[in-house]
Amino acid sequence: PLPPRLFFEAVEQSPVAISITNAQAIILYANAAFEALTGYARAEVIGENESILSSNATPASVYQALWRTIKQKQTWTGTLVNRTKAGGDYLAELAISPVLDQDGAICYFLGIHRDVTRVH
Numbered sequence: 001p002l003p004p005r006l007f008f009e010a011v012e013q014s015p016v017a018i019s020i021t022n023a024q025a026i027i028l029y030a031n032a033a034f035e036a037l038t039g040y041a042r043a044e045v046i047g048e049n050e051s052i053l054s055s056n057a058t059p060a061s062v063y064q065a066l067w068r069t070i071k072q073k074q075t076w077t078g079t080l081v082n083r084t085k086a087g088g089d090y091l092a093e094l095a096i097s098p099v100l101d102q103d104g105a106i107c108y109f110l111g112i113h114r115d116v117t118r119v120h
């Protein structure tokens with residue numbers, strides 16, 4: 001069997017920013033690429049809502065569609081305007097997917113995001 005450590009190290013060292021939240025979007029884990037992209041050390045974001053990254057430039061209707069999708073246990077993909085700790089805005093291409101427990105209830109959300117500012 002594959003050791004759990006393998007999954008941890010693969011996520012930890014992934015070049016893509018990855019965070020795991022509880023069902024209320026409170027950050028439980030962030031990898032090294034998340035720290036590099038956002039400028040926040042993980043100790044600063046763990047316990048905070050993912051909205052800490054919001055630049056307030058994203059319309060509420062986008063967040064409503066996001067939450068409607070993920071609460072239906074589906075993956076939401078889209079682009080949000082995020083702000084780094086230093087105050088720089090960047091376009092974040094996000095995929096947010098639910099992680100279900102054995103009863104099929106949402107227990108976590110997995111967030112993967114990359115800076116697509118230069119692509120657009």
Ligand code: FAD
Nearest residue numbers: 021024025050051053054060063064067080096109110111
């Ligand atoms: P709010 O006023 O709190 O929310 C705006 C609208 O979103 C509300 O009117 C409501 O319709 C909906 N909403 C918010 N929270 C909930 C909830 N718990 N249940 C149901 N509906 C809700 N946001 C970013 O801006 N950037 C990110 O990179 C980002 N990454 C995320 C990653 C993950 C894994 C998850 C789960 C969420 C992520 N979010 C991200 C969304 C974030 O959690 C906030 O919902 C969003 O930033 C809006 O927060 P707000 O305080 O500006 O607005």
